[in-house]
Amino acid sequence: MENKKKDYLTSLLSWADDVEGKINTIKLEKEDLSDWLNKFNDWKLLVEEKKESDDEITDESIEDLQIKSEKLLNSLTELLNKPRQADETLKPGNHKLPPLPYAYDALEPYISKKIMQLHHDKHHQSYVDGLNKAEKELYKSSPDDKLIKHWMREQAFNGSGHYLHTIFWENMSPKGGGLPDGILLSKLKKDFGSFEKFQTLFSKAAESVEGVGWAILLWEPRAARLGVQTVEKHQMFSLWDTVPLLVLDVWEHAYYLQYENKRAEYIQNWWEIVNWKNVKQRLEKAQKLQWPLY
Numbered sequence: 470m471e472n473k474k475k476d477y478l479t480s481l482l483s484w485a486d487d488v489e490g491k492i493n494t495i496k497l498e499k500e501d502l503s504d505w506l507n508k509f510n511d512w513k514l515l516v517e518e519k520k521e522s523d524d525e526i527t528d529e530s531i532e533d534l535q536i537k538s539e540k541l542l543n544s545l546t547e548l549l550n551k552p553r554q555a556d557e558t559l560k561p562g563n564h565k566l567p568p569l570p571y572a573y574d575a576l577e578p579y580i581s582k583k584i585m586q587l588h589h590d591k592h593h594q595s596y597v598d599g600l601n602k603a604e605k606e607l608y609k610s611s612p613d614d615k616l617i618k619h620w621m622r623e624q625a626f627n628g629s630g631h632y633l634h635t636i637f638w639e640n641m642s643p644k645g646g647g648l649p650d651g652i653l654l655s656k657l658k659k660d661f662g663s664f665e666k667f668q669t670l671f672s673k674a675a676e677s678v679e680g681v682g683w684a685i686l687l688w689e690p691r692a693a694r695l696g697v698q699t700v701e702k703h704q705m706f707s708l709w710d711t712v713p714l715l716v717l718d719v720w721e722h723a724y725y726l727q728y729e730n731k732r733a734e735y736i737q738n739w740w741e742i743v744n745w746k747n748v749k750q751r752l753e754k755a756q757k758l759q760w761p762l763y
């Protein structure tokens with residue numbers, strides 16, 4: 470038990486390293502960030518002390534560290550959601566891997582730590598690298614005419630991979646599962662008949678993906694309603710001009726180490742960690758896109 474707690478503290482520290490590694494790549498006002506970083510460093514020190522100490526680690530102290538880490542994460546999310554400068558852009562080839570918004574083992578038992586480490590640090594990183602490479606080739610002053618098709622394919626594959634995974638991490642939470650509420654629940658009921666009907670369609674769609682791909686709940690501004698669409702790889706079967714709200718990765722790298730060929734079991738368990746709060750926020754923002762309905 471004590472070893473398990475030490476392991477948990479180690480995973481909190483590796484999450485902290487990950488956040489720290491990425492934080493300096495995020496554009497924020499220096500004052501805002503320094504205040505947050507002070508609190509973050511205090512918390513990290515507490516975890517380190519607890520880990521090194523020979524005293525017994527109580528359940529209360531673990532819970533206290535968990536609550537503090539959630540507060541830190543919430544305040545960082547608030548900082549990141551501050552309105553951007555209107556003219557702010559990301560130059561081609563400058564995409565970065567976003568930090569995982571929780572520890573690698575936070576989604577256990579539904580998704581194992583090993584899967585999360587490989588999935589985030591290796592797979593997602595490779596999409597970021599691939600997208601940056603493609604953008605640098607496509608948007609340089611004299612791109613190679615003969616390779617345009619190749620780099621377009623690379624941009625679509627890696628770019629969709631990067632953007633979908635970025636949504637996917639936020640779409641899940643150790644405190645997820647249950648039912649959505651508010652506008653999201655009422656829209657799901659209105660557009661699918663009931664929450665259960667939506668959930669069944671989404672799960673069956675995820676099971677139906679041939680080979681590797683995604684199931685996606687999306688907002689269709691041209692119809693002002695919700696829909697479900699699957700994608701093969703990251704970019705085939707795409708439904709363009711829509712806004713993804715909830716995405717489920719059904720590539721084998723997302724579940725095989727833990728579930729082997731039982732994709733349906735992975736999908737069924739995955740509902741326990743869906744972060745409905747995040748999905749609702751995405752819907753509220755997406756609904757602000759008000760286009761003529763056709």
Ligand SMILES: [Fe+2]
Binds near residue numbers: 588592634
């Ligand atoms: Fe993936």
